Structures are given as structure tokens and as C-alpha cells.
Amino acid sequence: MTVLLFTIIVFAGAFAAGTIGSLSGLGGGIIIIPLLSIGLGVDIHYAIGAALVSVIATSSGSAAAYVREGITNMRLGIFLEIATTFGAVSGALIASIAPGSLIAVLFGLTLIFSSINSLRKKEEHLLTSSSPLAQKLKLNGSYPDENGKQTVYGTKNVLGGFGMMGLAGMMSGLLGIGSGAFKVIAMDNIMKIPFKVSTTTSNFMMGVTAIASTVIYLQKGYIQPAICMPTMIGVLFGSMTGSRILLRSNPQKLRLFFAILILLLAINMIYNGFAGKI
Amino acid sequence: MPKNNFTDKTLQTIIGNLLRYGVLLALAVAAVGGAFYLSRHAHETVHYEQFTEQDKNLGQLAKEIIEGLKAGSGTAIIFAGIIILFLTPALRLVLSLFSFLAEKDYLYVTITLIVMAIIATSIVLGHSH
Numbered sequence: 001m002t003v004l005l006f007t008i009i010v011f012a013g014a015f016a017a018g019t020i021g022s023l024s025g026l027g028g029g030i031i032i033i034p035l036l037s038i039g040l041g042v043d044i045h046y047a048i049g050a051a052l053v054s055v056i057a058t059s060s061g062s063a064a065a066y067v068r069e070g071i072t073n074m075r076l077g078i079f080l081e082i083a084t085t086f087g088a089v090s091g092a093l094i095a096s097i098a099p100g101s102l103i104a105v106l107f108g109l110t111l112i113f114s115s116i117n118s119l120r121k122k123e124e125h126l127l128t129s130s131s132p133l134a135q136k137l138k139l140n141g142s143y144p145d146e147n148g149k150q151t152v153y154g155t156k157n158v159l160g161g162f163g164m165m166g167l168a169g170m171m172s173g174l175l176g177i178g179s180g181a182f183k184v185i186a187m188d189n190i191m192k193i194p195f196k197v198s199t200t201t202s203n204f205m206m207g208v209t210a211i212a213s214t215v216i217y218l219q220k221g222y223i224q225p226a227i228c229m230p231t232m233i234g235v236l237f238g239s240m241t242g243s244r245i246l247l248r249s250n251p252q253k254l255r256l257f258f259a260i261l262i263l264l265l266a267i268n269m270i271y272n273g274f275a276g277k278i
Numbered sequence: 279m280p281k282n283n284f285t286d287k288t289l290q291t292i293i294g295n296l297l298r299y300g301v302l303l304a305l306a307v308a309a310v311g312g313a314f315y316l317s318r319h320a321h322e323t324v325h326y327e328q329f330t331e332q333d334k335n336l337g338q339l340a341k342e343i344i345e346g347l348k349a350g351s352g353t354a355i356i357f358a359g360i361i362i363l364f365l366t367p368a369l370r371l372v373l374s375l376f377s378f379l380a381e382k383d384y385l386y387v388t389i390t391l392i393v394m395a396i397i398a399t400s401i402v403l404g405h406s407h
Contacts (some may be wrong), residue, residue: 004320007312043329053360058307060366068294070287078374079355079389085396093403096331137385207297207367212397214364216404218339221332225356226324231311232363233305 001040003226009040011230014207018058018238024119024247024258027178028235029055030111034265037104037278042227044100044278046105048176049163049222052214054235055178059206061236066200067123073141073198076155076193077201080165080186084179085212087169095174096220104273107175111266114181115259130154143197144230153194173213178206289377293370295345300366308359315352345380 013035014028021028029051036047066072095103130140134155142150155161168182180202187198217223272278334342343361346354371394378386 002320003322003324004316006324007316040326042326045329046326053317053363060363061301064294064297064301067290067297070290072290074286074293074374075287075386078371078386078393081393082389082396085393085400089396089400089403091401100329103281138383208371208397209392211364211367212400213399215336215355215397217338219332219334219401219404221330221334223357223360224326225311225353226315226319227326227358228360229308229315229356232360233309233312235385236301236305273363 004277006040008225010036010227011234013039014054014234015238015241017048018054018235018240019242019245020238020258020261021058021235022239022242023117023223023254024115024262025054025180025255026258026262027055028058028175028239030114031105031174031262031265032231032235034111034269036227036231038265038268038272044103045095045222046224046227048103049214049217049224050227050231051176052172052217053223053228055172055176056207056210056214057232057236058239059178059203059210062239062241063200063204063207067204069144071196072200072204073139073143073197073203074192075137075196076139076187077204078138078143079137080162080201081205081208083162083165084169084172084183084209086169087166088213089211090160090215091170091173091175092216093173095176096216098174100278101273101276104174104278105270107177107226108266108268108270108273110171110175110177111262111269115262117181117185119180119255119259120193122165122188122195124195126194127154128152129252130214131156131158132159141197142197143194147204151194153197155191155193157190157192161186164184164190169209169212172209173216176213178210180206236264286377289374293373294369296373297366300362302368304359304363304366306359307362308356311352311355311357311359313352314350314355318352335404372395 017031018028033047033137037044039235140154142152164186168179183202187193375390
């Protein structure tokens with residue numbers, strides 16, 4: 001395959017991955033890895049590097065708007081980044097010694113878990129008071145609704161959420177994904193943070209979490225500029241397109257379709273891992 | 279706390295803009311690099327089937343990128359774009375550190391410093407000596 005053809009295919013694939021990632025709520029990184037590794041025969045280590053770079057681009061891009069609107073809880077984000085960066089560093093170190101086939105199987109399992117999780121009905125939480133530790137760490141906050149009215153919320157189970165975030169960071173460093181699904185579980189289900197705040201804060205944290213593992217990837221040669229360039233540009237434009245579609249249509253039916261698609265992708269990844277083809 | 283609110287609000291605007299323009303700049307630089315790279319190597323064959331582990335520290339990498347930039351290498355320009363992309367969230371951390379200092383919120387100054395220390399450790403760990 002020539003460089004030109006490769007670049008065009010990766011760009012188109014990354015654009016599709018970004019669009020599907022944003023429509024399904026799974027993020028573009030999780031879809032670009034199977035495309036590069038199974039579809040184009042790129043070594044999974046290079047695929048992980050390129051995916052992580054695209055995760056930084058999309059998360060910073062979309063976090064920008066939410067931070068300015070004051071929805072993101074920056075204290076909560078920075079506090080939990082202790083857990084995610086620590087996890088990310090250990091994940092990246094494991095990735096550098098683990099064989100590609102093991103990473104592929106783990107990746108497939110995470111993909112299945114994330115896609116099922118994205119279909120689950122989310123319940124909205126609003127705690128009026130905070131646990132003592134949450135108060136000490138000033139993790140409670142408020143966010144504005146469409147009319148600018150502030151909703152005040154509290155939080156609890158700080159240590160549980162912190163632990164889950166460590167796992168999220170590890171998966172991110174190991175598999176090159178944003179780990180949005182794990183982060184939302186930590187904040188939504190465990191810490192009972194309102195949905196709007198948890199998703200935007202999770203997005204806000206991805207950039208810092210990802211650089212903790214990418215500096216390791218960078219020095220070990222996982223980051224190939226020629227793969228990263230079409231990937232990051234494609235995923236970013238794709239996710240922008242996806243969020244524009246989301247504004248106009250009901251994603252419920254789309255979600256089911258994508259969840260099935262991603263499930264098939266995951267099974268393929270696991271099969272290839274076991275067959276030693278990755 | 280009206281005073282705190284004010285600084286938080288200012289910080290939100292600054293960080294929001296930093297993230298947005300940082301990503302745009304990184305993408306623009308990478309796209310220029312991509313155009314350079316394609317104009318020279320478009321008809322070569324790609325080989326990404328086999329991963330070869332490298333072992334370079336950040337200093338060496340920076341030197342290579344600067345050398346490459348001088349020579350007008352497309353890959354070096356793309357690399358520069360990727361580095362700008364990495365610097366965006368890193369700079370965001372530095373900004374929040376200053377803002378917590380200004381607010382005299384020493385608990386969060388410490389927390390931010392811990393996060394920075396972990397990232398710094400990963401730079402050291404990434405380079406096996």
C-alpha cells in the first residue's frame with residue numbers, strides 16, 4: 001500500500017470512528033484501534049499511540065466549551081487526576097511489556113463492556129449534602145442549566161470513586177482509549193455526581209490522563225507521525241460532525257445499531273488476539 | 279464567596295480558550311506537516327506491521343524534531359504539532375496551579391503538584407536506561 005492510499009484510508013476511517021464515537025458516546029479512540037490493527041494490519045502498539053493522540057485532541061476540543069460554561073467541576077477533575085494519571089502510567093508500562101495478542105483480547109473485552117454500558121438507562125442523581133471527606137476536598141459544586149439557573153449538588157463515596165478512576169486511568173494507558181465508560185461509572189454510579197457534570201468533567205480529565213501515558217509511548221516509539229496525522233484530524237472532524245448530528249436527531253435507535261456493530265468488532269478483536277494474528 | 283467566584287470564572291474562560299486554540303494550532307501544524315510529508319513520500323510503501331521498540335528520551339526526541347524542522351521534514355512538523363497537542367493539557371495544569379495559588383487554596387496547590395509529579399515520573403520511567 002502506498003503512503004498516499006494509506007493516509008486517505010486512515011483519514012476516512014478516523015472520520016467515521018470519530019462520528020460513531022460521538023454518536024454512541026464511546027469516544028473515537030475505541031473504534032480507531034480495531035480499524036488500524038484488524039483493517040489495515042498496523043501493529044497494535046502504533047494503533048494505541050495514534051488513538052491516544054486523537055483522544056487528547058477530541059477531549060480538549062470538546063472540554064473547552066463546557067469549561068467556559070462552568071459545567072465542568074475543575075476541582076473534582078484535578079483531584080481525580082491523581083488516580084487516573086497514576087493508573088495511566090502503570091497501564092502504559094504494562095503495555096510496553098505485554099504481547100500484542102493479550103492487549104487485543106483485553107481491548108475486545110473492554111469494548112464489549114463499554115458498548116453494553118452505553119445502552120444502560122442512566123439515572124440522574126442529585127445529592128443535596130456531601131460526605132465529610134467530600135466537604136474537606138471541596139468537591140461539591142453547582143452548574144448552570146439552559147436558563148442560567150444554578151443547580152447545587154453534593155457528592156459522596158470519594159474513595160470508591162477514586163479507586164475506580166485509578167482503574168479507568170490504567171485501561172486508558174494500557175489500551176489507548178479515553179476510558180469514558182469507566183470514568184462515568186466512577187462519578188455517576190459511585191460518587192452520585194449529576195450526569196451533566198460527570199460527563200463533562202470526565203472529558204476534561206482525559207487530556208491530562210492521556211499525556212501521562214503518551215510521554216511513555218512517545219519515548220518508546222509508539223507515536224508514528226505518519227499514522228497520527230490523519231488519525232487525529234479525522235477523529236476530531238468526525239466527532240464534531242457526530243455532535244452536530246446528535247443535536248438534530250434522537251440517538252436512541254442509532255445507539256442500538258452502533259452497540260451491535262461494536263460488539264461484532266470486539267468479538268473479531270478477541271478472536272484475532274487468541275489466534276495470534278495481532 | 280463572591281471573590282472566589284470571580285477568579286473561578288476568569289480561570290474558566292482562560293482555560294476554555296487555551297484548550298480550544300491549543301488544539302486548533304496543533305491540528306494546523308500537523309496538517310501542514312502532513313502536506314509536506316505527502317508531497318515527498320506519497321508513492322512509497324507503508325510498513326507498520328511490525329513494531330520496533332525505540333528508546334529515546336525526550337531531550338533526544340526534541341533534538342531530532344528541531345533538526346528535522348530545519349531540514350523541512352514533514353514528519354518533524356507533524357511531530358511538532360503532536361507536541362503542541364500534548365502541551366495543551368499540560369499548560370492547563372500549570373494555569374490551574376497558579377490560580378489555586380492566587381486563591382490561597384493550598385490543598386489544591388498540593389493536589390495539582392502531585393498530578394504534575396506523577397507526569398514527571400512517567401517521563402523518567404518511559405526511558406529505560
